[in-house]
Amino acid sequence: MTAKGPLCGEFFINGDEACAEAAISAGCRFFAGYPITPATEIAERMAERMPHVGGTYIQMEDELASMNAVLGAAWGGAKAMTATSGPGFSLMMENLGLGIITETPCVVVDVQRGGPSTGLPTLVGQGDMMQARWGSHGPYEIIALCPTSPQEMFDLTIEAFNLSEKYRTPALLMADEAVGHMTERVVIPPAESLQLYPRRKPTVPPDQYRPFEGGANGVPAMACAGEGYHLHVTGLTHDERGYPVTTDPAVQERLVHRLIDKIRNNRADIVRVESDGLQDADVVVVAYGITARVATWPIEMARAEGIKVGWLKLITAWPFPEDLIRQLAGRIQAFVVPEINYGQIALEVERCAGGRARTILVPHAGGDLHEPHVVLEAIREAVQVSNIKSQMSIKT
Amino acid sequence: METNGSASVKDREAAADDQSHPLDHLLRQDRLPHIWCSGCGLGTALNCFLNALIKSGLDPDKVAVVSGIGCSGRVAGYVAMDSFHTTHGRAIPFATGLKLANPRLKVVVFSGDGDLIAIGGNHFIHAARRNMDMTVVCVNNFTYGMTGGQVGPTTPTDARTSTSPTGNRDHPFNLAYLAAASGASYVARWTTLHVRRLERSLTEALLKPGFSFVEVISPCPTLYGRLNKQKTGLDQMQYYKEQSIIRHGADPRQADIALNGQIVVGKFVDLDKPSYLELQKG
Numbered sequence: 001m002t003a004k005g006p007l008c009g010e011f012f013i014n015g016d017e018a019c020a021e022a023a024i025s026a027g028c029r030f031f032a033g034y035p036i037t038p039a040t041e042i043a044e045r046m047a048e049r050m051p052h053v054g055g056t057y058i059q060m061e062d063e064l065a066s067m068n069a070v071l072g073a074a075w076g077g078a079k080a081m082t083a084t085s086g087p088g089f090s091l092m093m094e095n096l097g098l099g100i101i102t103e104t105p106c107v108v109v110d111v112q113r114g115g116p117s118t119g120l121p122t123l124v125g126q127g128d129m130m131q132a133r134w135g136s137h138g139p140y141e142i143i144a145l146c147p148t149s150p151q152e153m154f155d156l157t158i159e160a161f162n163l164s165e166k167y168r169t170p171a172l173l174m175a176d177e178a179v180g181h182m183t184e185r186v187v188i189p190p191a192e193s194l195q196l197y198p199r200r201k202p203t204v205p206p207d208q209y210r211p212f213e214g215g216a217n218g219v220p221a222m223a224c225a226g227e228g229y230h231l232h233v234t235g236l237t238h239d240e241r242g243y244p245v246t247t248d249p250a251v252q253e254r255l256v257h258r259l260i261d262k263i264r265n266n267r268a269d270i271v272r273v274e275s276d277g278l279q280d281a282d283v284v285v286v287a288y289g290i291t292a293r294v295a296t297w298p299i300e301m302a303r304a305e306g307i308k309v310g311w312l313k314l315i316t317a318w319p320f321p322e323d324l325i326r327q328l329a330g331r332i333q334a335f336v337v338p339e340i341n342y343g344q345i346a347l348e349v350e351r352c353a354g355g356r357a358r359t360i361l362v363p364h365a366g367g368d369l370h371e372p373h374v375v376l377e378a379i380r381e382a383v384q385v386s387n388i389k390s391q392m393s394i395k396t
Numbered sequence: 397m398e399t400n401g402s403a404s405v406k407d408r409e410a411a412a413d414d415q416s417h418p419l420d421h422l423l424r425q426d427r428l429p430h431i432w433c434s435g436c437g438l439g440t441a442l443n444c445f446l447n448a449l450i451k452s453g454l455d456p457d458k459v460a461v462v463s464g465i466g467c468s469g470r471v472a473g474y475v476a477m478d479s480f481h482t483t484h485g486r487a488i489p490f491a492t493g494l495k496l497a498n499p500r501l502k503v504v505v506f507s508g509d510g511d512l513i514a515i516g517g518n519h520f521i522h523a524a525r526r527n528m529d530m531t532v533v534c535v536n537n538f539t540y541g542m543t544g545g546q547v548g549p550t551t552p553t554d555a556r557t558s559t560s561p562t563g564n565r566d567h568p569f570n571l572a573y574l575a576a577a578s579g580a581s582y583v584a585r586w587t588t589l590h591v592r593r594l595e596r597s598l599t600e601a602l603l604k605p606g607f608s609f610v611e612v613i614s615p616c617p618t619l620y621g622r623l624n625k626q627k628t629g630l631d632q633m634q635y636y637k638e639q640s641i642i643r644h645g646a647d648p649r650q651a652d653i654a655l656n657g658q659i660v661v662g663k664f665v666d667l668d669k670p671s672y673l674e675l676q677k678g
Contacts (some may be wrong), residue, residue, distance in 0.1 A: 030497050032489075056496045061522040065489035068482065072462070072493025075480065076501065080493065098483050225460045225478040225494060226501050232424070232473060234481035243427060244473060244481070 004052045006191035015153035015180040016083075018188075019109060019173065020045035022157035023081050025191045028107070029055035030080040032069035034062055034088060037121040038177040039111040042083035063088035067095040067108070074104045075233065077224040079161055083109035085177075086128055087118060089135070096170055097136035098235045100259065103168035103212070103220065105199065107160045110172060111180040112289075112340075114366035124177040125366035126289055126340035130347075132172050133318050139256055141263035143270060144172040144318040146288040150184040156315070162197040163270060167262055168219050174317060176340070178290035178369060206230060212255070213240040218262040263319060272315035273324065277303075281310030283382040284328055285336045286349050288314040290369060295338055298375035309336075309379050317345060325352035334382035336395075338362035338370050343394070350392045358382065359392040419446045422456060424476050431470060435621075435629020437588035437614025441535050442471055444591055444612075445506070448598030459502045462491040464516060466542045467616075468508030468535040485515030488523045491530050499673055502602065503529070509536040509550040513569055517549070524578035527606040528672045533598070534571060534609070537616035545619025552655035556623040573648035575609040576665045582608035583648065583665035587636040588615065590661060597663060606671035613659060624655065 006025040013021070020042050023031070031046040033039075043059065050057040056073075060066040066082045073080040084092065089110045099106060114120025115127045128135075132144045143163050145156040157173055164171035202209045202221040206229045212220055223229035236244035237252050245251040263270065278284060283302075287295045292313040302309045312328075314321065325335070325348075334357050337346035342363045350359040362378045364370050378395040417423075423446075432438045449459065456477050463472035465484040472479035478501075482490045487505045495503040505512075512520050512534050523530065539557055540546040547560040550571060554563045575583045582604045586594035594612060601608035615621055615632035626632045635656060643651075644662040651660035 030493065032493060058492070058496060060489060060492075061518055064486060065492075065519055065522070068486040068489035069493035069496075071482075072480070072490035072495075073497035074493075076494045076497025078497035080497070095483055095486060098486075224498075225480075226458050226498050228457050230457075230476055230478060232479050232481070234473065235483055236481065243424075 006053065007188045008190045009188060011186050011188060012183060013150060013186055014041065014183045015147065015150040015175060016041035016111065017045050018150045018154040018186045019083070019157045019175070020049060021188060022154040023107070023161070024049055024053055025188065025194055026079065026158045026161040026196060028079040028081050028161065029053065030070070030073035030078040031055070031082065032058050032060050032066040032073070032080070033082050034060055034066050034084065036085045036088045038113055038180050039083040039085050039109065041180070042109060042111070063091035064095065067092040070106045070108075071095065071099050071102070071104045074106045075225050077226070079105070079165070081107040081109065083111065085111050085113045086115045086125070089128055089131065093131075093135040097138060097140070099170040100136065100140045100142070101235055102233050103222070103259070104170065105164040105168055105222070106170050107157065107164055108170055108172050109157070110174055112174065112176040120367045122177070123367040124290060124340055124369065126176055126291065127344070127366060129174060129317055129339070129341065129344040132174050139260065141260050142172060142318050143167065143169060143263065144174045144316065146174050146314055146317050147179055148289055148292045148313065149179060150182055150186045153179060154186050154188060158194060158196075162195070165197045165199050166219070167266065167270070168222060169263070174289070176289045202229070210240040211242045212238060214258050214262065217266055218258055267319050270316060271319055271321050273321055274313040274315060276311045277308070278310040278312065278328065280308055282308045282333050283336060283379055284310040284312050284332055285338065285375070285379065286312045286314065286325075286345070287338055288317055288345060291338050291340060294369050294372070295375055298372045298379060301372065301376050302379040307379060307383055314345070320348045320352070322352045325349055326354065329353040329357040332357050334358035334360055336360045336362060336375065336378045336382050338364070338375050338378070340364045340366050340370070343392070346392060360395055361392055362395045419443065422446045422449065422476050424474055427474055430474055432467060433618045435615055435617035435632075436467070437537065437612065437629070438467060438471065438535060440588040440591060441533070441612045441614060442474065444595040445533060445598055446475070448595045448602060451595070451599045452602040454502050454602060458500060459504065460494055462487045462494065462503060462505050464507040464511035466508040466511045466540065468506065469511060471506045485511055485519065487511070488516060488519040488530070488532065492523060492528055495529055499529070503531075504602070505530055505532040507534065508541070509534060509538065509571070510540040510548040513571065513574070514549045521574070521578040524575050524580040524607045524609070526672045527579055527581050527669060529605060529607070531601045531604075531608045531610070533612060535612045535614045536571060537614045537620055539616055539620040541616045541619055545616070545623065552653055552657070554655045555620070557620065568653070570648060570652050571611045572651050572664050576648045579607070580609045580665060581606035581667045581669050581671070584609070584663040585611040585613065585651070585661050587613040587640055587659060587661060589633050589636040589640065600663070600666070605674065606669065
């Protein structure tokens with residue numbers, strides 16, 4: 001590796017490597033991590049490349065330390081990232097919450113593998129999707145992106161940094177082992193040509209600055225340590241000055257409501273999907289990550305049989321595209337949701353469908369990708385007229 | 397302005413209007429009064445720290461204080477500097493990220509025995525092992541004060557606490573030994589009685605590159621003290637006075653603290669060895 005700055009050009013690299021390079025291109029200059037299959041290559045690439053760009057790689061003693069070091073680095077002014085898989089993701093949950101309540105921009109990558117627990121370290125899973133939404137305690141919103149290719153590992157890592165800075169929140173990249181370990185063509189544009197969202201700094205002097213007062217879109221400007229603003233940042237519920245107030249429910253309501261609105265009210269900007277054939281569909285296959293790619297083959301076969309089936313790929317799993325699902329549910333017969341778990345995003349689909357369209361989950365315990373014929377059978381079943389629309393059925 | 401009982405009422409009233417304290421500029425006035433109990437050593441520890449900071453000549457605008465959860469962790473909220481009140485046990489890794497992202501900052505971790513050594517123990521030993529560039533002040537009151545006085549990793553054997561009601565069966569960590577053995581380049585221990593020596597050690601620690609550790613033995617009269625025959629802060633200070641022995645350069649292995657036993661204090665370790673940041677330049 002002779003490059004001394006961000007890469008530029010066409011490369012044949014795997015998803016993990018693409019993710020690391022994207023972080024560098026996005027301006028990430030701090031990575032703290034811990035080895036875990038199948039995310040280790042991200043750490044290894046960062047260990048090699050961070051010094052090339054004047055950044056810091058540190059291997060911490062565990063994932064709890066990694067998450068905290070990332071938060072600290074962000075408050076030191078850096079764009080910071082960590083990468084892990086299921087077991088490490090679980091360890092990061094408490095401090096993800098610290099990042100959320102302190103509105104700390106950073107990126108956390110989860111290259112999902114078979115679970116639960118130690119599970120299948122080297123094989124694909126998609127079982128952390130609800131954990132991505134609710135894994136930390138307390139009420140909050142989160143942003144999570146799902147790449148379906150090494151190219152998207154690159155593109156969506158850039159996006160994750162941008163969204164994290166724009167909305168002052170940790171942003172999750174919910175990858176999976178199949179995409180992380182897949183080697184494919186990745187086009188890396190010149191770093192200078194990338195649209196990067198800069199951290200919004202305060203424009204008032206320290207005595208007028210309120211570090212936790214939302215701006216026009218609910219997002220406060222962010223001063224960092226050493227800039228003379230004498231911040232106080234705490235994980236306790238706090239007021240606009242950042243001072244803890246732990247005895248007043250009105251302060252809790254103001255803070256939590258703003259944090260939630262910060263994401264929910266900006267859904268139009270944050271939520272992204274890719275789709276094909278929705279306009280006259282009777283069935284829509286909803287998928288994300290590697291499964292969104294797997295689904296294209298059974299959809300092709302189903303269309304050849306004359307079934308009008310649409311493809312809906314979730315680029316953002318969180319916030320979930322509720323409005324789109326609700327709208328589709330009003331005019332289609334069923335959703336088919338293949339995922340490498342026993343029903344997580346399918347629950348969201350079913351919830352939003354509101355009983356107006358069926359939801360057919362095509363589960364997979366993990367370790368492998370869906371066989372196309374299983375998804376095809378679910379699509380065929382979906383077009384059969386059924387009166388039971390409110391119950392999710394599971395294709396076994 | 398000083399006044400005595402024989403000063404006129406007018407003079408005393410005028411004096412009473414001058415409420416300022418020499419450390420006011422380093423404290424968040426709008427967060428005072430603090431939450432600590434009467435007799436707690438944290439006020440003293442904070443006072444010594446702020447005086448040490450002034451003596452060190454460091455620019456307060458470039459100092460960041462990071463704390464964890466507990467009574468000691470509340471220090472972060474009272475200092476008028478960039479301060480970060482993080483999660484339980486995680487001040488040290490947060491401080492690590494902060495320092496590495498902005499090496500011009502002077503990063504100080506200020507927390508308690510339970511936070512730094514139980515849940516935070518792993519981070520403590522690794523940061524010491526790396527000789528990470530930070531100063532760590534551990535206020536050791538032998539208990540988890542904030543949550544009501546439970547047993548902790550530094551509670552002396554046989555001490556009574558709310559979760560060792562018949563006496564602690566465990567052997568406690570000796571923090572000076574732990575820090576030294578893990579690789580800290582500076583290790584000192586004082587009690588809140590030894591205000592001037594504590595301040596001097598804190599000044600040295602602040603100016604020392606690498607991992608500098610200062611343990612501050614401190615009273616918790618409300619909980620630990622009350623359950624162990626030292627009901628007031630003064631009782632515990634009396635104990636420190638009677639049982640402390642200053643031994644600079646002592647082998648930390650010989651500095652265990654038994655219940656109401658001898659407390660060896662002093663500067664135990666002051667080594668010249670490359671700090672984490674110095675090593676990265678290689």
